[in-house]
Amino acid sequence: MLNHHSQLTLKKRIVFIFAASTFIPFFCTAVISYNAINSILTSRLESGIESNLDQIVLSLENSIDNINHISQQLAYPGSIAVKLETYLDTGNPNIRRNLVDQIKQEINHATFTNPSIGLTMYYRENGQVLFENFPLKDSFDIGNLPALAKYYKITYFGPHISNQRFTNEYVLSATREVDIPGKESLYIYIESGYKLTQNILQADRSVKNTFNLIMDNNGKIGYSELESVFPVSSRFQGSMSGKQSGMIGDYYWFGKKSNQGWEFVTLIPVSEYNKEKQHWITQMVVLSLMFAIISLLIAWMLWKMVYKPLNRFSLEIRSMAHSDFDSRYDETRIPEFDFLLIQFQKMKKQIRELFVEVELKEKRRMDLEIEKLRYQINPHFLMNTLDTAHWLAVMNGQKEIDRLVLSLNKLLHYNLGKMGVVSTISQEIESLKNYLILQQIRYDFEFVVRIHVDDKILSEPVPRFILQPLVENALYHGIKDNGSILVEVRFDQGILISVFDNGIGLSQETIDKLLDRDCPAEEQLGMGIGINYVKRMVDSHYEGRARLDINSMPGEGTTVCLSLPVQKEEARND
Template identity: 25%
Template sequence: MRSKTLLIFLLLIATPLSLQGSLTYYDFSSSTERRTAEYSAQLVGQINQNLDRTLKEMQHLSIMPMYDPEVLAILRKYSSPTLADRRPSVEELEKMLLHIASGTYDRPEIRGIHIFAGNGFTFSNLDANTIQLFNDPSQQSWYERVHKADGAWTLIPTHQPSYYLERDPQDYFSVARLIREPNTNRTLGLIKIDLKLDVFRGILSNVKFEDKGSLVAVNSRTELFFLENGPGLPPDRYEELASAAALPNESTVRRMELGGKSFLTISDYSDYSDIKIVRFIPLESLLKETNALRTKTMLIGIVCLVLGGGLATYFSYRLNRPLAALKNKMKLVELGNFKQSVQVETGDEIGQLSHNFNRMVEEIDQLVEEVYVIGLREKEAELIALQRQINPHFIYNTLESIHMLAVQGQSERVSDMVTALGRMLRYTVGHECQLVQLREELETAEAYVSIQQLRYGDRLQILFDIEPELLPHEVPKLIIQPMIENAIYHGIGDYDGGKTIWVHAVRFEDCLLLTVRDDGRGMSEAELASLRQSLNRPVAVASTAEQRRDGHGVALRNISQRLALMYGHAYELHVDASLGAGTAFTITIPLPLKEVVQKGRH
C-alpha cells in the first residue's frame, strides 16, 4: 500500500513534467530538422547546378575539335592503326597544342585534355615527361563506356588513368567522346578531358552549410565521383556511403541508419549529368542544441521528482504506517496465531478498521478453540468406533471355529480356544487407546494364531520375522491380527493342503513396514482390482449383506480408514497378489510415529 501511494504521488509529479519535456523536445527537434532540411536541400541543389554548368563547359570543349578543319586533317592523317609509332611533325604538334591549350587557359581544375589519334599517338597539353605519347585507349577500363556513347559525350567516374607518369597517381573524373568525320561519321580519334576533384572542392567552398556532415556524388550506377567525409563517419566508408546514396533519382529528404548512427539525408539529382549529390547530416550534431535543451529539462524534472519524492515518502509513511502494522498482524493471524491485536492510534477510518480487526480476531480465537476441542473429540470417537467394529467381526469368525470343533467333539481344543478368545477380548475391549507397542500387537496376534492352529492343526504354519529394535515402537492397535485372519480364511480356507503365513516387520529409512504374506490360492487380477478399489471406500458404505459376503474386505477397509485418520497421507496399505501364488499385505507408517489422540496408556 505504501509503495502504491508513493507511486501515485510520483506519477502525479512525473507525468506533467514528462509530457511538457517531451512535447518541447519534439517540437524543437522537428523544427530544427525541418529548417536544416530545407536549407540543405537548397544548397545541394545549388551544388548540382554549379556542377552542371562546369560539365556543360567541358562538354563544349570536347566537341570543339570536330569544328576545327586543321585538327580533323591531322587526326585523319594518323587515324589508321597501321601507322603505329609514327610521330606527327613539329608543325602538326604545334597546331594541336595550340588548339588544346586554348581550352585549358585559366582552368586550373583541368588536369589535362588528351586527343587520342587512331594510331595511338596522344596529343595533350602535357609534355612527354608527364604523359605517355603512345596509348591504346581501347585497353582502358573507361573506353567501353565512351564507345557505347556512339559519339555523344559521356562522364567517366573517379579513376586513375594509366597514361600518366606520376609517381603518386591521383583520382580524376573525365568528360570524353569519340571524334568523328563530320561527313562520313568515321571515327578519327577520341578526346578525353581529365578533371581534378578540385571541381567539387571549389563548388563546395562557395557553399556554407550550417552543420557538419558528409557529401557524396554518385551516378545512377552508384559509381563514385566525389566523397567528403564529415564528423560522425570513420574513413574508408565509401561502399557504405555509396550504398546509402542509392536513393531514387529525385530530390529527397529522409532519415537513414548508417554505421549504427542516424543521419538526415538530402539528395538532388541532375538529369543532365546523371549525378546525384547526397548530403549526410548526423542527427547527433544536428540536434546538439535540442539535446542540450532536453538535458536541462531532464535535470529540472529530476530535481522536481526528488523534492516531490521526499514529500510523497513522508506523507505515504504517515498514511500507511498503521496499515502496515495491520497487515503484519493479519499475516500472523493467517499463520494461526490468533493472540494478536493492533494498537488504535487514531479515530479515523483506519482506526475504526483496527478496532474492528481486534474484535474479529478475539472472536475467531474463541471459535477456533471451541471447534478444535470438538474436532479432537469427534476424531477420538471415530477411531474408537472403527476399532470396536473389529471385535464383533472377529468374535463371529472365532465362534464359528469353536462351533465346528464342538460339533467334531474336540472339547479340549474348544477349551483352549475359549481361553485364548477371552485373553484377546480383554486386549481388544480393555484398551481404548489407539497406539500400542508392536510387542503387544504381536502377542495378541500370536494368541489369535494359537486359536486358528487349534482348528487347522498342521495345515497352518505361521512364521514371525521381526527386527528386535522395532518391538518398543508404537503402532495402531489391531492391524496385524485382521491381516492374518484374512490370510487364513481367504488364503487357505477349505484348501486341504498345508499353507504358510509370514509376518515381517522391518525398518526402511524413516518408515516401519509390516507385511503379512501367504502362499494360498491368491487372487485373480479382477479380484485384486476390486479389493484395491474397496480399500478407498468407507466401511459405513458397505451394506450388511456385503459385510457378510466380504468380511475380510470390511476388516481391511477398517484398517485403511483408521490409518488415514491417524497419519493422513503419510501411510500406505498395499495389496499384491496373483492367482495360485498367494497374497501379500504391506502397511507403511512413519517413524517416529506422530502424536495422535488417545485416552491414556495401560
C-alpha cells in the same frame, strides 16, 4: 448483482489516471513542436544544400576557367605554339632538340605557376603525344572521356580518372585545337590538379551519404557517384522537368546549372534526408520514456501506500482460508491499515482457538468410538472362544483345555491389558501367534499361516491390536480346508504389513463397505467391525498418513495391505 470482473481495479485506475495526466499534455506539445521543428529543419537543410551546390559549381567553373586560360597560352599564336610551329617546320635535329627543351620548359613553367593544373601535353589526331609534362597512361583515349560541354574548337570533360600515370583520382580536363595555319590538326590536352578536383567533389556537405551527378549541356549524365541507379550517358529525368529540385525514387535531388551549360546535381537518400527529423523523434521518444518512468514511479508510490496494504489483507484472508493462522503481517506504516490488520490478527487468533477446541473434541469422540469398537470386538470373540472351550472340555481331555486356556489368557492379557495404546511389531506378532493357536483349535478344518517379519523393524512402535483383525478377516471370509494365509511385515519407505489368503475372495461392493467408516454399524458385523477398527485406529494415530488397501477377486483370494509411516525418534519417546 455487480459484475466485479468488468470493473477496473484500484491499481489500474491509479496507473491510468497518472498516464493520462502525463501523456495527454506531452502528446499535444510533441505534435505542435514536430510541425514547427519539421519546418525549421526542412528550411535549414535545403538552404545548406543550395549553398553547398553554389560553392561546388563555382569551384568547378573556376577550375574549368583555369584550364581554359592555360589552353589559350598553349594555342596559336602564343609563344609556345609559335615554337611548336618552328619545331614542325624545321628538319635540323639540333634546332628541334633545342626547341623540345624550350617547349617543355615553358609548359612546365606555365603549369608550375598554376597549381590547379595537372597533366598538360600536345597530341596529334592519330594519337601521337608530344611534350607531356607528366608520364602518360598507355590507355589514354580522348574518345572514352565524358564530355561536359563543347564549344568552338574546345571541349570540356567532366570528372574522370586522370590519364597521368600512377594516379587514379578524378580530374577535369579539356581539349583545344592549336590551329596552326597550314599545318596538320594538332590539339592541346590539359587536366586539372587531381587533388583540387577531389576536394571540390568531397566538399563539406550539409548531409552525409550524399551522391553527386554532373550532366552535360545536352542533359546526359557525364559523371555519376551512383551509377547503379543513374548510369553514365543516360538522361536524368529530374533536370528534364525544368525544376531545380524534386524526388526521384528513394532520393531527393537538388540541381544547379553552371554558366558554361552543364549542371551539377546532389542526390540525398530519403532516409538520410529525414535523419535529423528521426533524431528529433528519437529524442521525443526518450523524453516519453522518461515521463513514463516518472509516472509509473509515482503510481508505484501510491500503489505501495494504498494497494499493497489491500493486497496484504487479501493474503491474510487467503491464508486463513487455507487454515494458516500463524502467518505474521508486515507493518504498512499507515496507521489506519495497521489498526485494521491488528484487529484481523485478533480475529484469526479467536478462530484458531475455536478450531483447536473443535479438533480436540473430535479427537476425543473418535477415541471413544475406537474404544467402543474395541469392546465390541473383544467380547464377541471372547464368547465364541469360551463356547469352544466348553465343548472341548466335554469332548477332549485336560491337555487341550490347558493349551486353549493358556493361549486365551495371553491373548486377553495383551488385548485388554492396561499397557497403553502403543505396542511394537514384536508384541503384535506374539499376540497373533496366540490368536492362531486358539483359531486352529476352534475351526474344524486345516489351514496354514506363514509369518515373515523383517528383523530390523521388530522394535518399531505401532498402534495396539491392528494385526489380529486383518488375519481374522482372512479366516472369516472363506478360508476352507488346506487354506493358507501369508503374513509379511517388511520395511519399504515405511512399515508395510501385507496379509494374503487364497480364500473365496470379496466383491467390490463388500470391499467398499469395509473401507467406509460412515457405514452403519449393523452392516459391519463380523469382519467389518475389525477392519473398521484398524482403519480408524491408524487414521487417528498417524493423522491420515497411513493407508489401508484391500484387493480381491471372487474365487482368487484377498490381499490386505497396511502401509504405516516410520515414526520419528521424538515421537517414539513420547
